[in-house]
Amino acid sequence: MDGTVLVADDDRTIRTVLTQALTRAGCKVHATSSLTTLMRWVEEGKGDLVISDVIMPDGNGLEALPQISKDRPGLPVIVISAQNTIMTAIQAAEAEAFDYLPKPFDLPDLMKRAARALEQKRRLGGRQAAQPGTEAGEDLPLVGRTGTMQALYRLVARVMNTDLPVLITGESGTGKSLIARAIHDFSDRRSLPFVVAQAADLQGADGPSTLVARARGGSLVFDEVGDYDEETQARVVRLLDALPENPPRIMATSQADLVARMENGGFRQDLFYRLGGVTISVPSLRERVEDIALLVSHFLARAEREGFAPRQLSAEALELVRSYSWPGNVRQLENAVRRLMATSTGEEITRAEVEAVLGAMPAMEPLQGGGSGEKLSTSVAKHLKRYFDLHGGALPPPGLYERILREIEVPLIEISLDATGGNQARCADLLGINRNTLRKKITDLDIRVTRRRKLM
Numbered sequence: 001m002d003g004t005v006l007v008a009d010d011d012r013t014i015r016t017v018l019t020q021a022l023t024r025a026g027c028k029v030h031a032t033s034s035l036t037t038l039m040r041w042v043e044e045g046k047g048d049l050v051i052s053d054v055i056m057p058d059g060n061g062l063e064a065l066p067q068i069s070k071d072r073p074g075l076p077v078i079v080i081s082a083q084n085t086i087m088t089a090i091q092a093a094e095a096e097a098f099d100y101l102p103k104p105f106d107l108p109d110l111m112k113r114a115a116r117a118l119e120q121k122r123r124l125g126g127r128q129a130a131q132p133g134t135e136a137g138e139d140l141p142l143v144g145r146t147g148t149m150q151a152l153y154r155l156v157a158r159v160m161n162t163d164l165p166v167l168i169t170g171e172s173g174t175g176k177s178l179i180a181r182a183i184h185d186f187s188d189r190r191s192l193p194f195v196v197a198q199a200a201d202l203q204g205a206d207g208p209s210t211l212v213a214r215a216r217g218g219s220l221v222f223d224e225v226g227d228y229d230e231e232t233q234a235r236v237v238r239l240l241d242a243l244p245e246n247p248p249r250i251m252a253t254s255q256a257d258l259v260a261r262m263e264n265g266g267f268r269q270d271l272f273y274r275l276g277g278v279t280i281s282v283p284s285l286r287e288r289v290e291d292i293a294l295l296v297s298h299f300l301a302r303a304e305r306e307g308f309a310p311r312q313l314s315a316e317a318l319e320l321v322r323s324y325s326w327p328g329n330v331r332q333l334e335n336a337v338r339r340l341m342a343t344s345t346g347e348e349i350t351r352a353e354v355e356a357v358l359g360a361m362p363a364m365e366p367l368q369g370g371g372s373g374e375k376l377s378t379s380v381a382k383h384l385k386r387y388f389d390l391h392g393g394a395l396p397p398p399g400l401y402e403r404i405l406r407e408i409e410v411p412l413i414e415i416s417l418d419a420t421g422g423n424q425a426r427c428a429d430l431l432g433i434n435r436n437t438l439r440k441k442i443t444d445l446d447i448r449v450t451r452r453r454k455l456m
Contacts, residue, residue, distance in 0.1 A: 001022075001025045001026050001027060001111075001114070001115045001118060002026045002027060002118070003027055003028070003048035003049060003118045003121075003122075004027065004028040004029070004030065004046060004047050004048050004049075005022050005027050005028070005029050005030075005047065005048065005049045005050075005051060005114065005118075006029075006030050006031075006032075006038055006041050006042070006046065006047035006049070006050045006051070006052075007019060007022075007029060007030070007031040007032070007051050007052075008031075008032050008033070008034070008035060008037075008038040008050070008051070008052040008053060008056065008061065009031075009033065009051075009052070009053040009056075009080070010033045010053065010055075010056055010057055011053070012033070014053075014080075015031040015032075015033065017107065018031070018051065018110075019031050021107060021111060022111075022114065025111060025114075025115075027114075027118075030046065030047065033056070033057065034056070034057070034058055035052075035056040035057075035058050035059035035060075035061060035064060036058050036059070038050070038052060038064075039064060039067065039068070042068050042071050042072055042075065043071050045072070047075065048075070048118055048121055049075070049076050049077075049078070049098075049114060049117050049118055049121070050068065050075060050076070050077040050078070051077075051078045051080065051110075051114065052064070052077060052078070052079060052080070053079075053080055053081065054079060054080075054081040054082075054083055054088065055081070055082070055083070061079060061081075062079065062088070062091050062092060062097075065077060065079075065092075065096070065097055069096060074121060075121075076098035076117040076118075076120065076121055077097045077098055078097065078098055078099045078100070078101065078110070078113060078114065078117060079092045079097045079099070079100045079101070080100075080101050080102075080103055080105055080110075081100070081101075081102060081103060082102070082103040086142040086143070086152075086153045086156060086157075086182060088100065088102075088153075089150075089153035089154055089156065089157040090153075090156065090157050090160070090182070090186045092157065093157030093158060093160070098113075098117045098120075099113045099117065099154075100153075100154060100157070101113070101150075102145060102150045102153075106450055108450065109450065142175060142178055142179070142182060143291070143294055143295060143298055144288055144291035144294060144295075145290060145291060145294060146283075146287075146288040146290050146291050148283045148287060148288055149283065149288055149291060152179075152280060152281075152282065152283070155278070155280055156179060156182060156183055156280065159183065159278050159280075160182075160183045160186055160187040161187050161188055162278075163249065164277035164278050165249075165250040165251065165252070165274065165275050165276070165277040165278070166180070166183060166249075166250075166251045166252075166277065166278045166279075166280060167251075167252050167253075167254065167258075167275045167276045167277075167278070167279045167280070168180055168251065168252070168253045168254075168279075168280045168282060169253070169254050169255070169258070169279060169280070169281050169282065170255060170281060170282030170283070170284070171255055171282075171284045171329055172255050172328065172329065172331075173328045173329030173330055173331035173332055174282040174283065174284055174285070174329045174330060175282055175329075175330050175331075176253040176254075176255070176282055177196070177221075177223070177253060179280060179282060180196075180219070180221045180251045180253060181194065183219070183249075183251065184218065184219040184249070187219075187249070189217070189218050189219055189249055192215075192216055192217050192218030192219070192248075193214060193215050193216050193218040193219075194218055194219050194221070195211060195214050195215045195218065195219065195220050195221065195248070196221045196223050197211050197220060197221065197222050197223060198223055198224075199227065199228050199229070199232045202228075202232050202235045202236065202239075203232075207235070208235055208236075208238065208239035209239075211239070212239065212243065212244065212247070212248065215248035216248070217246045217247065217248055218248050218249070219248055219249040219250075219251060220248040220249070220250055220251070221251045221252065221253065222236060222250075222251070222252040222253070222275070223252075223253055224253055224254060224255065224256075225252040225253065225254050225258075225271075225275065226254035226255065226256030226257075226258050226261060226267065227254075227256065230268075233267065233268045233271050234268070236271055237268065237270055237271050237274065240271075240274050250275065252275045258272055259272075284326075284329055285326040285329045285330055285333060286325055286326065289322055292321060292322050292326075292333070293318060293322065295330060295333055295334075296313060296318065296321060296333070296337060299333070299334050299337040299338070300312065300313075300337060300341065303337065303338055303341040304341075308341040308342070309341075309347075310347060311340070311341050311344055311347060311348070311349055312347065312348055312349065313340075313348070313349045313354070314348050314349065314350055314351060316350070316351040317348075317349050317350055317351045317353065317354045319351075320351050320354050320355065320358075321333075321336075321354060324358060336354075336357050336358065339357050340353060340354065340357055343356075343357065380408075384404070406445065409441065409445065410445050410447065412431075413427070413431070413438070413441060413442065413445065413447055414447055416430050416431055417447070417449055422449050422450050424438055424439065424442075424449065
C-alpha cells in the first residue's frame with residue numbers, strides 16, 4: 001500500500017496509531033487536529049486519501065466533504081465518528097464519502113478500507129464530484145454502537161439511492177418499518193409518496209393498480225409479506241411483473257423466516273427472489289445488549305422533550321434493564337421507558353420501579369422452534385428430517401455428510417473466534433484442536449477473522 005494519507009482527528013492517540021500503522025504499510029502520512037489545516041492541504045493538492053473525524057475543534061468533517069470534493073474531485077474520504085447513529089452513515093453517504101466507520105473502530109478493518117480507497121483511486125483515476133446532501137430533519141430512533149448496527153447503517157446508506165428492491169427482516173419490534181422509512185426519507189425519492197401495503201390492500205381487481213398509483217414513483221412497502229396467503233402472494237408477483245415506467249421503489253418487511261417458508265412450500269420462490277434484491281437483517285435487542293443504555297438515554301431524552309419531567313436510571317436499575325431479554329425488542333423497551341417516566345416519583349428511577357414495570361414478563365427470551373431446554377441434537381434432528389422430507393421420498397444428492405458437517409462447523413468456528421476476540425491460539429484451545437488445523441479450516445471454509453483491537 002502506497003500513497004499519501006491525510007489524517008484529521010483531535011484525538012492525539014488516534015492520530016499516532018493511524019500514523020504508525022499507515023507508515024508501516026508504506027504510506028506517507030500528514031496528521032493534524034485541525035480541520036482548517038486539512039482543508040489547506042487538500043487545496044494545495046496534497047494527499048491521495050483523507051481519513052477524517054466528524055467533530056473537530058474548528059469545524060465539522062461531514063460538512064467539509066462537499067468542499068473537498070469540489071477542490072479535489074478524485075480524492076476519497078473515509079469518515080470516522082463517535083456519533084454512532086444511522087444519521088452519520090447516511091450523511092456520509094449523501095456527501096459521497098468513500099466509506100464510514102464508527103468509533104471505536106477495528107484498526108485492521110480500517111487499513112483494508114484505506115488500501116481499497118487508494119487502489120480504487122489509482123485504478124479509476126478518482127471519483128466524480130460529490131453532491132452536497134440535504135440536512136437531516138427527523139430524529140430517527142435508529143441508534144447503536146455495536147458492530148451489527150454499524151454494518152446495518154452502512155448498508156442502508158449504500159442502497160438508499162439505488163433502484164434495487166429491499167427485503168427487511170427481523171423480529172417484531174426491531175425497527176423494520178423505521179429502516180424502510182429511513183431508506184425513503186433520505187433517498188432521492190423523499191419528496192414522493194411513501195406507501196405501506198397490507199394484505200387487505202391487494203384485494204379486489206383494482207387493489208394492486210391502486211397501490212402503484214398511490215405510490216407515484218415513490219416507495220411501496222409490502223408489510224409483513226411472510227404472512228400473505230398464496231393468492232395475495234400471486235397478486236404481488238403480477239403487480240411486480242406489470243410495473244409501469246418510472247415505477248416505485250419496492251421494499252418488503254418480514255418477521256417470518258422466508259427461506260424456511262419457501263422450503264416448506266409456504267412462500268413463493270419467484271416472489272422471494274423478486275423482493276430480495278438486497279436483504280437487510282435487523283438484529284434483535286438481545287444481539288446488541290451494549291446498545292441498551294444508549295437507547296434508554298435516547299428514549300428518556302425524547303420523553304423529556306414531550307413534556308415529562310427529567311429522569312435518569314440508577315446504576316442498579318440500568319443493570320436490570322440490560323439483563324432483561326426484551327422479547328418485544330426496541331418497541332418494548334421504548335414503551336417500558338415511557339411508563340417509567342410516567343410512574344416514577346423521583347429524578348432517579350430505581351431498580352424497584354423497573355421491576356414493577358417489567359412485572360410478570362418472562363425473564364428470558366422464548367426458545368425458537370422447540371420446548372424449554374431442547375438439546376442441540378434434537379434441534380439438528382428436526383432440521384435434518386425436514387431436509388429429507390423436502391426431497392419428496394427421493395434421496396438428497398451425494399456428499400451429504402460433508403455438507404452437513406460444514407453447516408455446523410462454520411458457525412461453530414465463527415462464534416468461537418468471536419468469543420476469543422479473533423485470537424486463533426485461544427480459539428484452537430477452546431475447540432480442542434491443533435492451531436494449524438484451525439488455520440487450515442479457516443482457509444478452506446473461507447472464514448473471516450477479525451482481531452478486536454479497539455481505539456477509543
